[in-house]
Amino acid sequence: LGLAAQKGQHEAQALLGQMLFNGDRLPRQAARGLMWLTLARDSAGTDETWIKENYNRAFAKASDDDRAMCLQMLEQWVQGRREQ
Template sequence: LNGIPNSKIKSDPERAREMFSYAASYFGNADAQYDLARLYLRGAGSSRDDFRYGARWLGLAAQKGQHQAQALLGQMLFNGDQLPRQAARGLMWLTLARDSAAPEEAWIKESYNKAIAKASDNDRAMALQMLEHWVQGRKD
């Protein structure tokens, strides 16, 4: 995606999109789904369709347990960033992401802390119920 510094391999976002799309579609790779979602979401001059594709891929990766996708989807849902605001569902995804984040992924913990501080008691209770349901579904 970024190319290789000090080499002839330069950044090629279109080729990256093709490669991520292939791995995301044919192999169902959650990391590729997350990276593809990010390309769609941050593309220069992104259309509404690009955003929908990005949100779709983000959701698929999050469902597979890709914690960065869970965090980004959680942020978007909690804040209502180009998606209808669903604070409880966003908080659920942020909680899952926080529990899986590596120590160097401070942005995930910061996102969770901001959301939990802003969340209403009702949103927290609903998020907990959704979280229990999601975890139970993964056990079955």
């Protein structure tokens, strides 16, 4: 799942993000989970409402610190993709 998410598969990003945000079968990492959910939301098609709904739920529950950390992680992700 992690490899598929790293390769940009938005369904995998959404599932991994949800698992990390909620601590489902993985240690809870809310900011990292929100990062994956954000990437998935940005790539999801209009018919993939489940991704947008999961993102919206996580964003609403996330603390300000989690949101700020998520932004930093997203910036690193984008920078890393540019360097490839």
